[in-house]
Amino acid sequence: xxxxxxxxxxVEDDLRSSVRNVLADHCDPAxxxxxxxxxxxxLDGLWKALAVDLGLAGLLVPEDRGGAGASAxxxxxxxxxxxxxxxxxxxxxxxxxxxxxxxxxxxxxLPRLAAGTSTASxxxxxxxxxxxxxxxxxxxxxxxxxxxxxxxxxxxxxxVLLVPVRTAAGIAVYAVDTAVAGVVPVVxxxxxxxxxxxxxxxxxxxxxxxxxxxxxxxxxxxxxxxxASEQLGVARWCLDTTVAFLKERxxxxxxxxGFQALKHRLADLYTGVxxxxxxxxxxxxxxxxxxxxxxxxxxxAQAYCSDLAVTAAEEAVQLHGGIGxxxxxxxxxxxxxxxxxxxxxxxxxxxxxxxxxLIGLDS
Amino acid sequence: MNxxxxxxxxxxxxxxxxxxxxxxxxxxxxLRARFDAGLAWVSFPAGLGGLGLPQALQAExxxxxxDAGAPDNRKKANGIGLGMAAPTILRFGTDAQKQRFLRPLxxxxxxxxxxxSEPGAGSDLAAVATRAVxxxxxxxxxxxxxxxxxxxxxxxxxxxxxxxxxxPKHGGLTYFLCxxxxxxxDVRPLRQITGEAEFNEVFLTDVSxxxxxxxxxxxxxxxxANATLNNxxxxxxxxxxxxxxxxxxxxxDTWRTNPxxxxxxxxxxxxxxxxxxxxxxxTGQRLxxxxxxxxxxxxxxxxxxxxxxxxxxxxxxxLELLGEDGLRYSDWSMTRPDKVDMTxxxxxxxxxxARGNSIEGGTSEILRNIIAERLLGLPAEPRVDKDIPWKExxx
Numbered sequence: 226x227x228x229x230x231x232x233x234x235x236v237e238d239d240l241r242s243s244v245r246n247v248l249a250d251h252c253d254p255a256x257x258x259x260x261x262x263x264x265x266x267x268l269d270g271l272w273k274a275l276a277v278d279l280g281l282a283g284l285l286v287p288e289d290r291g292g293a294g295a296s297a298x299x300x301x302x303x304x305x306x307x308x309x310x311x312x313x314x315x316x317x318x319x320x321x322x323x324x325x326x327x328x329x330x331x332x333x334x335l336p337r338l339a340a341g342t343s344t345a346s347x348x349x350x351x352x353x354x355x356x357x358x359x360x361x362x363x364x365x366x367x368x369x370x371x372x373x374x375x376x377x378x379x380x381x382x383x384x385v386l387l388v389p390v391r392t393a394a395g396i397a398v399y400a401v402d403t404a405v406a407g408v409v410p411v412v413x414x415x416x417x418x419x420x421x422x423x424x425x426x427x428x429x430x431x432x433x434x435x436x437x438x439x440x441x442x443x444x445x446x447x448x449x450x451x452x453a454s455e456q457l458g459v460a461r462w463c464l465d466t467t468v469a470f471l472k473e474r475x476x477x478x479x480x481x482x483g484f485q486a487l488k489h490r491l492a493d494l495y496t497g498v499x500x501x502x503x504x505x506x507x508x509x510x511x512x513x514x515x516x517x518x519x520x521x522x523x524x525x526a527q528a529y530c531s532d533l534a535v536t537a538a539e540e541a542v543q544l545h546g547g548i549g550x551x552x553x554x555x556x557x558x559x560x561x562x563x564x565x566x567x568x569x570x571x572x573x574x575x576x577x578x579x580x581x582x583l584i585g586l587d588s
Numbered sequence: 589m590n591x592x593x594x595x596x597x598x599x600x601x602x603x604x605x606x607x608x609x610x611x612x613x614x615x616x617x618x619l620r621a622r623f624d625a626g627l628a629w630v631s632f633p634a635g636l637g638g639l640g641l642p643q644a645l646q647a648e649x650x651x652x653x654x655d656a657g658a659p660d661n662r663k664k665a666n667g668i669g670l671g672m673a674a675p676t677i678l679r680f681g682t683d684a685q686k687q688r689f690l691r692p693l694x695x696x697x698x699x700x701x702x703x704x705s706e707p708g709a710g711s712d713l714a715a716v717a718t719r720a721v722x723x724x725x726x727x728x729x730x731x732x733x734x735x736x737x738x739x740x741x742x743x744x745x746x747x748x749x750x751x752x753x754x755x756p757k758h759g760g761l762t763y764f765l766c767x768x769x770x771x772x773x774d775v776r777p778l779r780q781i782t783g784e785a786e787f788n789e790v791f792l793t794d795v796s797x798x799x800x801x802x803x804x805x806x807x808x809x810x811x812x813a814n815a816t817l818n819n820x821x822x823x824x825x826x827x828x829x830x831x832x833x834x835x836x837x838x839x840x841d842t843w844r845t846n847p848x849x850x851x852x853x854x855x856x857x858x859x860x861x862x863x864x865x866x867x868x869x870x871t872g873q874r875l876x877x878x879x880x881x882x883x884x885x886x887x888x889x890x891x892x893x894x895x896x897x898x899x900x901x902x903x904x905x906x907l908e909l910l911g912e913d914g915l916r917y918s919d920w921s922m923t924r925p926d927k928v929d930m931t932x933x934x935x936x937x938x939x940x941x942a943r944g945n946s947i948e949g950g951t952s953e954i955l956r957n958i959i960a961e962r963l964l965g966l967p968a969e970p971r972v973d974k975d976i977p978w979k980e981x982x983x
Contacts, residue, residue: 231874468964483967488960495959496890503870525870528863577859586840586862588855 276341283339291336301509308458318379329440346379354571399430415565662696669700701742761809
């Protein structure tokens with residue numbers, strides 16, 4: 226456990242502003258809200274601009290395998306910005322989780338993901354804990370796959386599903402073309418990361434990785450570690466927007482932000498968000514460094530950031546007053562994302578229980 | 589940061605240790621030599637105990653000296669000197685003041701205390717009423733200070749006094765370095781809820797302070813005091829720490845050694861607080877990385893706020909965890925400890941002492957105002973006394 230660098234490098238700051246510029250052009254809050262009504266037309270070109278034009282899809286892929294050879298620290302910065310915009314893109318599911326899994330395999334799928342010409346999703350429920358039970362699909366004669374997995378994130382955007390399959394030797398991963406799978410969209414709490422129930426019925430699959438359990442858990446661990454940065458982005462948006470609103474909004478002849486009861490709540494929220502920043506940065510740095518402390522760093526970041534992001538979004542709704550309850554004002558996008566993120570990759574209590582075993586604090 | 593720096597510093601420490609064996613060198617001689625070698629506080633300038641290096645390297649240097657069995661410079665007894673007086677003297681002092689005060693402060697030969705708060709000036713610190721009147725080259729100071737930790741063994745004090753009652757309160761203050769051995773200084777113990785008297789009341793009656801011991805310009809006391817307070821909040825909330833150090837360490841020890849007391853509810857609370865303590869530790873680490881080259885700003889307020897809340901919650905949990913043993917208290921007799929130790933003594937003491945963490949060094953309520961106004965830019969609290977000369981304020 227060394228003192229990891231918890232700040233941002235100049236390169237990371239540059240990356241942040243590039244991502245923010247693309248989101249400003251392609252990810253208008255009204256267009257994001259429209260996805261709740263099934264209209265994605267306002268987001269045309271968003272994923273291509275991020276994945277291909279900025280090259281974010283290949284961020285975690287080494288250069289000799291067709292990627293940018295960056296680290297989890299940069300991916301975390303991207304996720305902060307995506308969280309800040311509640312952007313409906315499959316970066317976390319495809320460019321982090323599926324990509325980290327495929328780094329362990331020899332497959333031409335990886336360069337395709339890196340190039341952004343293909344998008345993949347690991348076929349597990351979004352709520353799967355990195356060290357929890359792994360659901361798996363059955364494999365029949367001739368490598369045909371059968372079974373149903375519910376509440377999968379990123380499946381709707383994917384053209385390839387990475388399917389955990391239980392074999393005599395353990396858990397293997399097969400690649401399945403989404404065209405041969407039954408992908409049923411779920412009306413989701415967070416439609417900016419819409420889930421799907423996926424059914425495979427005697428579907429053809431290609432073996433990608435034989436003894437894959439370790440790689441699957443590493444991929445989920447990376448997803449959980451970096452989700453904290455997305456949660457940080459969500460919380461920062463909520464804090465910044467609420468502070469700006471309360472400076473403008475006048476009642477009783479003065480700016481609402483001058484009332485001490487509200488100032489103190491915002492001061493507490495700021496303190497919490499600064500703490501999230503340290504926890505999320507630490508998890509990203511531990512992942513980037515391959516630090517042995519990663520499971521503790523991840524569990525701490527998830528246990529803390531999951532709740533704080535929800536608090537930030539709930540405070541944002543409350544402190545905006547009536548407008549915070551409207552469909553038109555974007556704060557609800559962040560509330561829904563924060564609440565769904567709290568459950569994603571394991572709820573905070575799951576991570577605290579995990580931590581108890583890791584640090585020797587038994588019940 | 590230059591990558592070779594830690595290694596070069598490492599060699600420098602080893603050369604120093606080779607020439608000054610801690611086992612055979614007299615304590616003060618050794619400490620003075622360490623100061624003169626620039627290895628006391630490495631971020632201070634050369635000639636003043638440092639080498640002008642990043643603050644981030646300090647922990648490493650301290651670790652190397654600790655491993656070599658180096659004598660202690662009374663860190664725990666001189667927290668105010670090291671954490672507050674020294675950085676303020678470094679920033680605002682004259683060359684003569686820096687030369688006179690910094691070395692004996694660092695070696696622990698001269699312990700410092702803080703004469704800021706008064707019965708009528710707590711959260712409203714700028715309202716201090718202690719008067720300093722100029723008489724030629726000296727100032728004559730009279731007034732009453734309170735909540736003065738360690739005044740009973742301090743050689744010097746940082747002092748905030750009113751030099752001009754005719755202007756609004758913030759503008760009439762001046763900052764002094766006060767000799768605690770002056771016959772006009774009367775230190776009386778102030779007993780606290782723990783039973784002991786770590787604090788004091790200090791009565792100043794015609795105390796004489798040479799003008800050469802004024803820190804900063806006449807009337808600039810508020811600005812100088814704020815630099816001290818920002819350092820205080822970093823010092824209180826932002827120490828470099830290992831995982832499970834401080835109050836959380838005490839509670840997990842109690843948990844691990846008392847399996848018979850465990851319940852699922854206490855376990856859940858402990859894990860929640862463990863996470864918060866770890867995040868607070870990381871937040872402090874991140875803040876120190878940010879501040880490595882600069883002066884502490886109001887950001888330290890967030891650490892102090894978190895530190896106070898966690899200490900209180902953790903020490904409260906520890907008593908519950910102890911069950912029947914939590915009903916006992918070690919000793920109510922009036923003692924005068926020579927150091928401030930938040931995690932010292934027993935769990936009952938820790939619980940009571942931690943209540944002060946959200947009062948001392950700026951109450952949590954004042955800190956929230958500071959965060960809201962100075963970090964978030966929200967409107968300031970109404971200040972009815974802002975434009976009124978201090979002497980006309982109702983008291």
